[in-house]
Amino acid sequence: MKSILKKILPKKVIGFLSQVKNGNYNYYFWLFPVKKNKIVICNYYGKGYGDNGKYIxxxxxxxxxxxxIIWLVKKELMVAARFPNTVKIVEYGSMRALYELATAKVWIDNSRKTFYPPKRKNQFYIQTWHSPLRLKKIEKDVEEYLPESYIRMAKKDSENCDLMIAGCDFSWDVYRNSFWYDKEILKCGTPRCDVFFNDSLKVKNKVYEHFKISLGVNLIIFAPTFRSNSNIDAYILEFNQILKSSQERFGGDWRLLIRLHPNVSELSSLINYDDIIIDATDYDDMQELLCAADILITDYSSCMFDMAIANKICFLHAHDLDEYLAKERQLYFNLYELPFYFSKTIEELINNILEFNEEQYSDSLQHFFKKIRLYENGTASKEIVEKIKRTVVLEL
Known part of the structure; x- marks a missing residue:
């Protein structure tokens, strides 16, 4: 029925109905006063306790x-998701969620906000976005590939937004020039990257305990991004060869965690796991995995930049680069010009591991940081909280 309506109804009518469904016209909630000490957070359209909001x-x-503190969570995650006792969870997409948003002084989100009541003049919306830096082009930079409905929604979201944050000047420029946004961008760093500077040992112990890994063991994370097709080839490598070459190059004992993107998490069941090759797809915080890892192997995922900020080793492996560029997304950076070792075949990846040069890699990272003018230093969450206290004038 939905597909039929989409074919026969004008796009503007479909857009209007979508806004009605998402509560965008529910002005009657304005009958309730805004509470100056209420904050409502959403993470990836209703996911659990993670990303930038968690660290703020x-x-x-x-x-x-x-x-x-109110956190909006999808119905199917409300039982499984873990939150601090001081955080109240409310079902994402519910009337209760609309009420909480309508009466909160502060909104915090890391993706384009689609579900919300009309924003009031005395409310303050912080858009943290969901990466410190990205490889794949986004928003206005790929406007010709985006649906008109998304562009309208994105422009409205930027109009509602009062504050964005940036971890480097490259990101600041993208937000200013490509997000249809002309208000404040705070140069403070990325909250989810604070963990690399502050609680890394504590977090590493937590991850190792969760997966029952001895603390003396070294850890590799394989975290590919998703493709629009359902082919599993991109998500399987010669994991035993990778472990063997890592042991040969770096010494010690090694384990490998596989973390598939949420959009293809169901493919995890097609991979063979054991005590050495471990499924980490359902672990609730990718940032904690990166904090615990010694090496990351990825392809086009922005987690490569998180790993760089942590000053840790990252290898890029993308056998389908030409196809990806042609069919999936345009990129901000040439993969061959990034500071990471890059490979298109498993033989090249193994060789990159065996010939890894720490001094050369460190120099490449520093050169890249200067190029993007990085200012991550572990204080992003603190600066944002201070900004909330100063600008919003919470009644404490």
């Missing part, structure tokens, strides 16, 4: 700021 809220809890 952790800082608020650490500083014992007396605010009401």
């Amino acid at each position: 809220i952790n800082k608020i809890i650490e500083e014992k700021i007396k605010v009401e």
Whole structure:
């Protein structure tokens, strides 16, 4: 029925109905006053406790700021998702969620906000986005490939937004020039990257305990991004060869965690696991995995830049580069010009591991940081919380 309606109804009518469904015209919630000490957070359209919002809220809890914290979560995740006791969870997409948004002083989101009531003048919306830096082009930079409905929604989201954050000047330029956004962009770093500077040992112990890995063992994470096709070839490598070459080059004992993108998480069941090659697809915080890892292997995922910020080893492996560029996404950077060792075949990947040069890699990272003018230093969450306290004037 939905597909039939999409064919016969004008696009503007479909867009209007979508906005109605998402509560965008529910002005009657304005009958309720805005609570100056309420914050509502959403992560990837209703996912659990993670990404930038998690680390901002952790800082608020650490500083014992007396605010009401609401987190919007998809219905199917409400039981399984783990949150601090001070965070109240509300079902994403529900009338209750619209009420909480309508009466909160602060909104925090890391993706384009589609589900919300009309924003009020005395509300403050912080858009953190979901990466410190990205490889794949986004928003206005690929406008010709985006649906008109998405562009309208994105422009409205930027109009509602009061503050964005950036971890480097390259990202600042993208937000200013490609997000249809002309208000403040705070040069503070990325909250989810704070963990690399502050609690890394504590987080590493947590990850190792979760997967029952001895602390003396070294850890590789394989985290490919998703493709629009369902072919599993991109998500399987010669894992035993990778482990063997890592042991030969770096010494010690090694384990490998496989973390598939949420969009293809169902393919995880097609991979063979054991005590050495471990399924980490359902682990709730990718940032903690990166914090615990010694090596990351990925293809086009922005997690490569998180690993760089952590000053850790990252190998890029993409056997389908030409096809990806032709069919999937355009890129901001040439993969061959990034600071990471790049390969298109398993033989090249193994060789890159065996011939890895730490000094050369470190120099390449520093050169890249200067190029993008990086300013990550582990204080992003603190700066954002201070900004909330100063700008929003919470009643504490």
